[in-house]
Amino acid sequence: MSGSMEFLLWTKGAMFNIAIAIFAIGLLVRIAEIFMLGRAKNFAEARAGEWGPGLRTMFTRTVADPGTFQRAPFNVVVGWVWHIGFLTALLLFLPHIKLIESLTGLSWPALPNPVISLVTSVTLVALIATLVHRMTHPVKKRISTVEDYLVWAVVFAVVLTGWLAYYRLVNPYPLVLGMHILSAEIMLILLPFTKLTHIFTTFIARWYNGAAFGRKGVQS
Amino acid sequence: MAARKPTEKTLGESLRERGVSRRGFLKFCAATASMMALPPSMVPAIAAALEKAKRPSVIWLSFQECTGCTESLTRSHAPTLEDLILDVISLDYHHTLQAAAGDAAEQAREQAMAANAGEYLVIVDGSIPGPDSNPGYSTVAGHSNYAMLMETVENAAAVIAVGTCATFGGLPGANPNPTGAMSVMDLVKNKPVINVSGCPPIPMVITGVIAHYLTFGRLPELDAYNRPMAFFGQSIHDRCYRRPFYDKGLFAKTFDDEGARLGWCLYELGCKGPTTYNACATMRWNDGTSWPVEAGHPCLGCSEPKFWDAGGFYNAVSVPTSASGVNVLAAGAAGAVVGGAVAALAKKQTKTAVAHRQPVTVEELEAKL
Numbered sequence: 001m002s003g004s005m006e007f008l009l010w011t012k013g014a015m016f017n018i019a020i021a022i023f024a025i026g027l028l029v030r031i032a033e034i035f036m037l038g039r040a041k042n043f044a045e046a047r048a049g050e051w052g053p054g055l056r057t058m059f060t061r062t063v064a065d066p067g068t069f070q071r072a073p074f075n076v077v078v079g080w081v082w083h084i085g086f087l088t089a090l091l092l093f094l095p096h097i098k099l100i101e102s103l104t105g106l107s108w109p110a111l112p113n114p115v116i117s118l119v120t121s122v123t124l125v126a127l128i129a130t131l132v133h134r135m136t137h138p139v140k141k142r143i144s145t146v147e148d149y150l151v152w153a154v155v156f157a158v159v160l161t162g163w164l165a166y167y168r169l170v171n172p173y174p175l176v177l178g179m180h181i182l183s184a185e186i187m188l189i190l191l192p193f194t195k196l197t198h199i200f201t202t203f204i205a206r207w208y209n210g211a212a213f214g215r216k217g218v219q220s
Numbered sequence: 221m222a223a224r225k226p227t228e229k230t231l232g233e234s235l236r237e238r239g240v241s242r243r244g245f246l247k248f249c250a251a252t253a254s255m256m257a258l259p260p261s262m263v264p265a266i267a268a269a270l271e272k273a274k275r276p277s278v279i280w281l282s283f284q285e286c287t288g289c290t291e292s293l294t295r296s297h298a299p300t301l302e303d304l305i306l307d308v309i310s311l312d313y314h315h316t317l318q319a320a321a322g323d324a325a326e327q328a329r330e331q332a333m334a335a336n337a338g339e340y341l342v343i344v345d346g347s348i349p350g351p352d353s354n355p356g357y358s359t360v361a362g363h364s365n366y367a368m369l370m371e372t373v374e375n376a377a378a379v380i381a382v383g384t385c386a387t388f389g390g391l392p393g394a395n396p397n398p399t400g401a402m403s404v405m406d407l408v409k410n411k412p413v414i415n416v417s418g419c420p421p422i423p424m425v426i427t428g429v430i431a432h433y434l435t436f437g438r439l440p441e442l443d444a445y446n447r448p449m450a451f452f453g454q455s456i457h458d459r460c461y462r463r464p465f466y467d468k469g470l471f472a473k474t475f476d477d478e479g480a481r482l483g484w485c486l487y488e489l490g491c492k493g494p495t496t497y498n499a500c501a502t503m504r505w506n507d508g509t510s511w512p513v514e515a516g517h518p519c520l521g522c523s524e525p526k527f528w529d530a531g532g533f534y535n536a537v538s539v540p541t542s543a544s545g546v547n548v549l550a551a552g553a554a555g556a557v558v559g560g561a562v563a564a565l566a567k568k569q570t571k572t573a574v575a576h577r578q579p580v581t582v583e584e585l586e587a588k589l
Contacts, residue, residue: 012531033563034493110469113468179282
């Protein structure tokens with residue numbers, strides 16, 4: 001027979017192994033390809049070093065410039081809120097740390113659960129706001145693709161099921177915990193093949209930009 | 221005139237014969253009501269029902285088990301095992317507790333089945349090698365467990381599976397399940413099956429289910445795993461007295477650190493309380509003395525299916541059951557090789573295209589028009 005506990009054990013066992021393998025293979029395929037393709041050789045003489053400006057740009061581009069903020073304050077503020085909320089819940093919630101520790105041996109102190117639950121609640125509201133904004137903003141609405149909505153749905157599902165599991169709002173609990181783990185696994189599987197790859201490529205791209213600026217001797 | 225069978229007497233008659241006072245009887249009813257989370261106003265109704273109830277004949281079958289469930293039952297304190305056997309039920313067959321042996325024992329079972337056809341209760345502890353398994357894996361008096369179970373439940377009123385082996389396969393059913401062990405509900409499809417899981421189950425839950433059946437003449441409300449909601453309706457975590465420490469984020473990191481001494485939450489030490497449904501946290505063990513979490517040990521989740529195969533007992537609930545960092549690294553390395561090959565192929569294609577580029581002149585294009 002098959003019940004909620006069997007479902008939970010499937011998500012913690014066979015399905016987890018499948019998801020993490022697809023994630024690791026897919027991500028490394030993408031990143032190895034990006035690095036090996038590299039850039040066309042630049043024959044011009046470099047005016048300055050690449051490393052300093054490259055590393056600097058990785059951080060400076062993380063903060064939106066005043067012009068961007070004035071043009072799209074919603075994107076900047078809500079984007080920051082839910083990204084920080086998501087990362088806080090992902091990396092500083094004790095059960096997640098125990099999972100990472102079991103795979104890597106690395107661990108760090110967790111935040112108290114009430115802090116995580118508050119942060120997660122704020123993240124959920126922010127995520128709903130991003131969807132409403134995407135569906136109502138005249139430009140965003142037109143440029144949004146199926147992938148944008150798919151990625152939103154998967155990220156939202158991960159946070160929502162996690163929140164439901166934390167507050168134990170679905171009975172039996174193994175069912176909602178299994179749903180949370182399964183949605184996280186779907187996110188892992190989609191990650192290398194959708195715009196979610198930016199989790200890993202954003203900083204690489206910023207380094208490339210900064211390095212190119214540095215080489216040309218312009219402000220990075 | 222032939223003597224009445226014990227099962228023909230009502231419970232009230234039998235109690236009076238044994239000199240049990242009205243007061244003692246009502247105390248028993250009150251204990252039953254509180255155990256089943258019923259309001260005190262139900263006590264007179266329970267008393268009236270039990271007064272008239274006939275003691276059911278009970279046949280207890282033990283298959284692939286360790287006798288832990290029977291050991292647990294003998295420590296029942298409300299009602300005690302003596303009360304249960306002598307006053308509440310007529311236990312006509314039980315390997316461990318009966319005096320009879322050999323053929324006489326088997327005859328007792330057959331007589332009880334014939335005399336109470338359609339009315340007797342069957343209690344099973346232990347898992348059963350399935351119909352496709354070698355019947356010799358476990359036999360009683362020359363009968364395979366499967367044959368004995370199917371024969372005995374044929375005319376039973378209901379079946380109560382006691383312990384995680386009988387309810388979910390338990391330890392004998394753990395991977396790789398060499399005997400093809402199956403649970404009672406896997407095999408018995410045409411009779412009501414009620415599951416009292418746990419390794420072992422709390423004794424009062426076993427007796428409480430029987431008392432409920434006698435009081436109301438039907439089985440109690442069950443959850444998705446056929447377990448009585450009165451005892452399995454809430455998780456260990458929700459009823460744990462250490463829960464406030466979980467909510468505050470205060471965890472014992474080892475069995476002898478400051479947190480362990482202060483009684484903090486055992487989540488990090490592998491407590492399966494969040495995913496386990498049982499009544500340990502409220503009913504406790506040994507006459508309400510203590511229970512595993514109170515004794516400083518994490519809950520193993522013994523009342524849930526596949527608890528032997530659910531990963532390490534001392535791993536947190538969130539830890540995957542079989543993943544290893546080495547496998548992830550291997551998958552990543554394989555991915556990097558594939559990525560490198562894809563990039564090399566792309567580069568090669570670009571080079572080939574450049575080498576074989578055939579310039580087109582304006583004249584040639586115009587000629588095609």
